[in-house]
Amino acid sequence: MFSTHKVNERIFHLLTFICQGSSFLNPRAYAIMHREHHAYSDTEKDPHSPYFFRDVFQMMWRTAQSYKLYEKRLKEPDAQFKGNYPEWRLLDYWGSTYTSRILFGVFYVVFYIFFATHWWMFLLLPIHFMMGPIHGAIVNWCGHKYGYSNFDNGDKSKNSTPFDLLMLGELFQNNHHKRPNNANFAAKWFEFDPVYPVMKFMHWIRLIKLREAYI
Known part of the structure; x- marks a missing residue:
C-alpha cells in the first residue's frame, strides 16, 4: 500500500x-x-x-x-x-x-x-x-460471513458495515480482497474507512508514500 x-x-x-x-x-x-x-x-x-x-x-x-x-x-x-x-x-x-x-x-x-x-x-x-x-x-x-458485497471476488468476503469505526476499516473485507493494495478500504460513496485520512496525512507530510494509483 x-x-x-x-x-x-x-x-x-x-x-x-x-x-x-x-x-x-x-x-x-x-x-x-x-x-x-x-x-x-x-x-x-x-x-x-x-x-x-x-x-x-x-x-x-x-x-x-x-x-x-x-x-x-x-x-x-x-x-x-x-x-x-x-x-x-x-x-x-x-x-x-x-x-x-x-x-x-x-x-x-x-x-x-x-x-x-x-x-x-x-x-x-x-x-x-x-x-x-x-x-x-x-x-x-x-468479514467473511455477515454483510454485503460490492464485488464478485470468487470468495465469500463481505463488508460487514458501511461505517467501520471499531475495526478501523478492517471489516471492509470484500473491498479489500478486490483491491488489496489500496490503502482506502472503502469503495462506495456511502462507505468510510477512518484510517485512510490518517494515511493521506502521513503521505502529505512525506512520512510514507502511498501508491500513486490509490492516492
Missing part, C-alpha cells in the same frame, strides 16, 4: 511492538499468513476461513497453530509468499516470548490499579491482554 524510509520502518516496527504489547504479532509470520489468506480465500488452504470450522474458537485455534509454525520458522512458506516484509530478529523474538507478554500484562494490571476509577473498568483487562486475537477473530469471522 505504501513505502517508507528504513528509519521510519524501524520506528513503526518498535511502536507496533509497544502498542500491541501482550498480543504482538511477528510481522513476517503475519504477512505470510495474510498473503495465503488472499491467495486461497475461503478454500481449504485459507489459514482462517470461517467456512471450515464449527465456531470462531476453532478457527482462531487453527490460526494460532499456523502462525506459530511461521513465527518459530518450523515451516517454510511457498516462494510466492516470501519477502518484502519488515524483519527485526531480536525484537520479533522478544515480542513473541511468554516473558514479554506476561510483563505487558502485569503493566496493564498495575496501570489499572493506579488509574481505574470504578471496579467495572477491570473487566476491560482481558481485552487488553488479547486485543490482537480478538480483533483477528472479529475481522476474519464476521
Whole structure:
C-alpha cells in the first residue's frame, strides 16, 4: 500500500511492538499468513476461513497453530509468499516470548490499579491482554460471513458495515480482497474507512508514500 524510509520502518516496527504489547504479532509470520489468506480465500488452504470450522474458537485455534509454525520458522512458506516484509530478529523474538507478554500484562494490571476509577473498568483487562486475537477473530469471522458485497471476488468476503469505526476499516473485507493494495478500504460513496485520512496525512507530510494509483 505504501513505502517508507528504513528509519521510519524501524520506528513503526518498535511502536507496533509497544502498542500491541501482550498480543504482538511477528510481522513476517503475519504477512505470510495474510498473503495465503488472499491467495486461497475461503478454500481449504485459507489459514482462517470461517467456512471450515464449527465456531470462531476453532478457527482462531487453527490460526494460532499456523502462525506459530511461521513465527518459530518450523515451516517454510511457498516462494510466492516470501519477502518484502519488515524483519527485526531480536525484537520479533522478544515480542513473541511468554516473558514479554506476561510483563505487558502485569503493566496493564498495575496501570489499572493506579488509574481505574470504578471496579467495572477491570473487566476491560482481558481485552487488553488479547486485543490482537480478538480483533483477528472479529475481522476474519464476521468479514467473511455477515454483510454485503460490492464485488464478485470468487470468495465469500463481505463488508460487514458501511461505517467501520471499531475495526478501523478492517471489516471492509470484500473491498479489500478486490483491491488489496489500496490503502482506502472503502469503495462506495456511502462507505468510510477512518484510517485512510490518517494515511493521506502521513503521505502529505512525506512520512510514507502511498501508491500513486490509490492516492
